[in-house]
Amino acid sequence: MGLFCQHNVAHAAARQRLGAIGGSLLAWLRFGVRRQAERDAAMTCRETRVSESAVVAALCRRTPRRAPWLVTLGVLLLAFLASSASAGSPFRWRWSNPAPHGGNVFDMTYGLGLTVQVCERGQIYTSEDLLLWHPRSSGTTNALRATTFFNNRLLITGENGTVLWADSLEDFQLLNLGTADWLEGVAASSTLAVAVGDNGAAYSSSTGTNWTRETTGFTDWLRGVAAGNNLFVAVGEGGRIATRAANGNWSVETSGTMRHLNRVAFIGSQFWAVGDAGTVLVGSTSGKTWTPHTGFTTTNALNAVAGTNDYLVIVGDREVRLQDGSGGWTDEIRSNTNSPAPNWTFYSASWQGSLHFIAGRSGMMLEGIKTNASSPTLWTQRQTPIRNWLWDVLRLPEFYVAAGDRGTVMTSADGVNWELELVPDATTNSVLLGVGGTTNGLVAAGSGGRILFSPAIATNVVSTNVIAGVTNYATNTSSTLAIDWLAATTPNTNDLQAVAVRNGQWVVGGASGTVLTSGDGTNWAAQSSGSTAFLSGAAVLNNLFVLTGDRGTILTSGDGTNWFPQASGTTNWVYRVRAVNDRLVAVGENGVILTSTNGTNWTSPTSGTTRLLNAVDYLGDSYYAVGVQGTVLQSGNLTTWTNLGTLTAKSLYGVAGTSNQIVTVGIEGVALRSLLTAAVEPVSFTRIARSSGQNLLLLSGLVDRRVTLERSTTLTNWVEGVTLELIDRSGTLLLLEAADTNDTPREFFRGRMVP
Secondary structure: OOOOOOOOOHHHHHHHOHHHHOOOHHHHHHHHOOOOOOHHHOOOOOOOOOOHHHHHHOOOOOOOOOOOOOOOOEEOOOEEEOOOOOOOOOOOOEEEEOOOOOOOOOEEEEEOOEEEEEOHHHOEEEEOOOOOOEEEOOOOOOOEEEEEEEOOEEEEEEHHHEEEEEEEOOEEEEEEOOOOOOEEEEEEOOOOEEEEEHHHOEEEEOOOOOOEEOOOOOOOOEEEEEEEOOEEEEEEHHHOEEEEOOOOOEEEEOOOOOOOEEEEEEEOOEEEEEEHHHOEEEEOOOOOOEEEOOOOOOOOOEEEEEEEOOEEEEEEEOEEEEEEOOOOEEEOOOOOOOOOOOOOEEEEEEEOOOOEEEEEHHHOEEEEEEOOOOOOEEEEOOOOOOOOOEEEEEEOOOOEEEEEHHHOEEEEOOOOOOEEOOOOHHHOOOOEEEEEEEOOEEEEEEHHHOEEEEEOOEEEEEEEEEEOOEEEEEEEEEEOOOOOOEEOEOOOOOOEEEEEEEOOEEEEEEHHHOEEEEOOOOEOEEEOOOOOOOEEEEEEEOOEEEEEEHHHOEEEEOOOOOOEEOOOOOOOOEEEEEEEOOEEEEEEHHHOEEEEOOOOOOEOOOOOOOOOEEEEEEEOOEEEEEEHHHOEEEEOOOOOOEEOOOOOOOOEEEEEEOOOEEEEEEHHHOEEEEEOOOOOOOOEEEEEEEEOOEEEEEEEOOOOOEEEEEEEOOOOOOEEEEEEEEOOOOOEEEEEEEOOOOOOOOOEEEEEEEO
């Protein structure tokens, strides 16, 4: 199928098979969701021409020099120059993990010393050095599918006829072409830009600001377009290839294949087209003659091609193929080199003059570099974030704890910077599905009856510091909580997920009605629950233990030993339950939400969604529920729920936070954050200087805070400047600007905090 998936039905397909699988949560998720590259999360898919089985079997896809049109301020540390455009959500979501971002990079372009990436949910990221990436405000939540430079103007196209253009990264202009056709490809010559998409759509523009629909003579859906040799070549479904001559006429060419073609590029003096089932075609300079390229064989979808005549790269669904010189093609993922490419799905590729740069699902980025002419290409990541699935997250007074695949335990003090904690070696093949506890101890539970316990033990930590040749020692008291993890002994190997604790008494629930209890977190005993349900949620309200699970199961216990079923009023899976704000709130399958003040009587407000909800919490003055396909719901009263949306369509499985921050985690290491209210913490000027015609300002503060810069020469009349956001993980921002030569030698600056 390739990268243009059509329906998010993986969860539905998996759920229908639940009975045959036998009720195991892990089996359900692994069959329908896990390790399938998150069909429902690659994008908001919208076609209707593919069977459910096809969707389950295939992945969705839908040396820098400063550009003259960039903002006049040079931001050396990662800073965001905010524009007035809004992407629609009341929150400013930011990626904490993966870093630098986790968007699916559907396309990217390189020019004017700048690399631009476009992703789902209106995300745009730019970089001048491939290390620091700036999020840009697009003003839309539509999926962005293609981008190119049109001389000094940046063009972006996407979902429902979306067209963006920008002469400055501070200000993207959103156009309305009056069409629901997705524009999947865009290319430009020096005088003309062409965008193509659904139903044979083709639009042209001599400016990038005004577009005219052209007649192509066919209705095949187009997926890519390239400019070269005074013509444009478009490719698409069913092997469609069409050329646009200089006079604006479109002609259908013979491709020799019925495979869907995903992208096309003009490289050297010929066109290259790549598509599904390993299809590679080479076109003549005129775009009229196409021949199959047989340099390598694969059945995987190919999504992009880039490079030079003698140094080409083709990327796709778990594919990175390289042709270096006149030799054959090498499989860069399965090669025996010292630095192969990871086994991942890549959507886009660009040649940057001295290196290949490829990107794909969940923000994966690789640089392909040769150390000399005869060396193999080395594939490297500037950042190597954790990409294991995260199934749960908990907030303690001083830090967050998240748990997930491969024994992953991560902690963060601020929700921004996350650290991977060490776990016992035997745990690294386990899936940790739930985590719970207090400042007295933590328990993580998972597959195969695995339980980890982290005690809160005060310990002395000795540090050294050498000053003027003299070694100084300092002893500080620290806690082992969330740092030291011990493997506990459990009486069975059933999968475990639900975790709750009351006054030192632990309760863990899992598959086949499993209930385990412990007084110390390390020695566990099995209890009879009287249920065969998968118990996936646990909470404590007013000394009452509550467990929830599939088939609408709710169990309560006053002592953790004797359990009593309660009527939930639903047969949906009640996936998680939390005791928040003096009540129990549970969420689950088909958007079900249940509330209770005593664990016995439950009411079910309407959530407004049929998506699986995986977690719930009360933060600030609102309730938040998260679920599959990037769902985030908010309610102030548990009755009316609003779908907020996020940066991603990837499934979210945990939510936690503080009175002013929400953090949600999910598949492929996703960790998103947002402030809940306007920031009140000030941003400080650490240094202000002027030299060589430049102003230098070093600002510091808490991450995600925004400040509008104002200046004055008199301290009475202030001029408003740019709005800046601290998004570098260090909480610093270095700002350089050209000083006005007519300015007086003395100038004052102040910062005004903004929402």
